[in-house]
Amino acid sequence: MDLRLTGKRALVTGSSSGLGAAIAREFAAEGVSVVVHGRDRDRAAAVARDVEARGVGAAIALGDLTKDDEANAVADAAVAAFGGIDILVNSAGGVVRDGNPKWQEMSSDDWLTAFNFNVVSIIRLAQRLVPAMMERGWGRVINISSIAGGTFSGVLHDYGAAKAAVDHITANLSKTFAPRGVTVNAIVPGTIMTPQSERWVVTIRKQRGWSDDLADNERRYTTEYSPQPVPRLGRPEEIAAVAAFLASPRSDYTTGASLRVDGGVSRGR
Numbered sequence: 001m002d003l004r005l006t007g008k009r010a011l012v013t014g015s016s017s018g019l020g021a022a023i024a025r026e027f028a029a030e031g032v033s034v035v036v037h038g039r040d041r042d043r044a045a046a047v048a049r050d051v052e053a054r055g056v057g058a059a060i061a062l063g064d065l066t067k068d069d070e071a072n073a074v075a076d077a078a079v080a081a082f083g084g085i086d087i088l089v090n091s092a093g094g095v096v097r098d099g100n101p102k103w104q105e106m107s108s109d110d111w112l113t114a115f116n117f118n119v120v121s122i123i124r125l126a127q128r129l130v131p132a133m134m135e136r137g138w139g140r141v142i143n144i145s146s147i148a149g150g151t152f153s154g155v156l157h158d159y160g161a162a163k164a165a166v167d168h169i170t171a172n173l174s175k176t177f178a179p180r181g182v183t184v185n186a187i188v189p190g191t192i193m194t195p196q197s198e199r200w201v202v203t204i205r206k207q208r209g210w211s212d213d214l215a216d217n218e219r220r221y222t223t224e225y226s227p228q229p230v231p232r233l234g235r236p237e238e239i240a241a242v243a244a245f246l247a248s249p250r251s252d253y254t255t256g257a258s259l260r261v262d263g264g265v266s267r268g269r
Contacts, residue, residue: 003248006031009057009082010247013065013074013125014092016043018194019144022236023089023243025050030244033057035078035085037092039064057082065092065121066113075128085129087140087247093118093166094196095159098203106158114158119165126173134180140247141177141184143170144239147262149188167258174256183255185246190262191221192234201233222263230263 010027014020016038024034028051036051036058038044044060051058059081063070078085096113097106122143133139149163167186174184191197198214204225205217222231242261245251260266 001250003030003244003250005244005248008032008086008247009035009084010087010089011035011037011061011074011078011085011125011129012089012091013037013121014144015089016040016047018091018196019189019192019236019239020089020091021047021050022240023091025054026237026240026244027051027087027247028054028056028058030248031056032087032247033059033082035059035061035081037061037063037065037074037078065124066116068124071121071124072128075125078129079132084132084136086133086136086138087142088125088129089142089144089243089247090122090125091144092121093144093162095200098199103157111158111161114162115165118159118162119169122166122169130177130182133182134177137181138249139177139182140251141173141182142243142246143184143186145170145186145188145258147188147190147260147266150266170258171256178255183246183251185251185254185256186258187239187242187246188258188260188262188266189239190228190234190260190265191226192236192239193218194236197233226265228263228265232263234261234263 010032012020012024015024015036033056034051036044036048048058061074061077063074065071143166145166146163148160149167170186201217218233222228
């Protein structure tokens with residue numbers, strides 16, 4: 001299926017590794033020029049080379065999106081690279097403390113950092129890049145959320161609360177932007193085998209006394225720790241495929257959606 005993405009321009013935050021890198025590569029395969037963002041130049045450059053190898057333009061924008069001046073610099077670099085941005089993918093984010101700490105062990109600074117990293121960074125870039133999309137009458141904002149934002153297990157965690165806020169702003173911004181041709185959607189992954197998720201699985205392994213075998217950990221995670229119908233964890237390419245559809249003109253009628261890609265672990269429509 002032709003997604004009609006050839007010639008579009010995207011900024012994918014957090015794309016020097018993990019889900020963001022997979023999305024950058026998928027976009028490039030569909031003909032999108034990509035600004036690769038991260039905080040490590042060497043890792044960002046490696047992904048940019050992968051993007052260029054697919055025959056499209058690539059650029060690098062480095063910066064810490066939790067800081068206003070650096071987020072502004074990232075937005076400026078992205079616009080300067082290709083003359084504008086049509087697609088903004090907010091993939092940067094994550095946990096601020098490893099080890100699955102209990103809620104009473106999280107400091108107020110931990111909570112503020114989690115919301116700054118996962119939520120406020122989205123607003124910073126939207127404020128800078130979406131007005132031009134609306135002027136042109138077409139654009140896409142895709143936010144990477146998490147099933148943690150809708151999980152109510154009695155475990156209070158800053159990451160889950162922050163991702164719930166991502167779902168909230170996705171729904172509300174979609175109503176604001178849609179009349180001007182800009183859609184806003186969220187992808188809600190389950191546990192995907194990224195470096196960050198592998199560290200999470202290792203944390204659970206240690207807490208539960210599982211073996212050191214990663215394949216066995218994956219099986220036990222999906223059957224014992226977080227049971228789901230699909231007996232494996234997701235792969236970054238599966239998230240990237242959904243992102244490519246949401247970024248395309250074929251998704252013009254889809255906005256305000258939170259698309260679950262989670263192996264069936266969540267209950268819902």
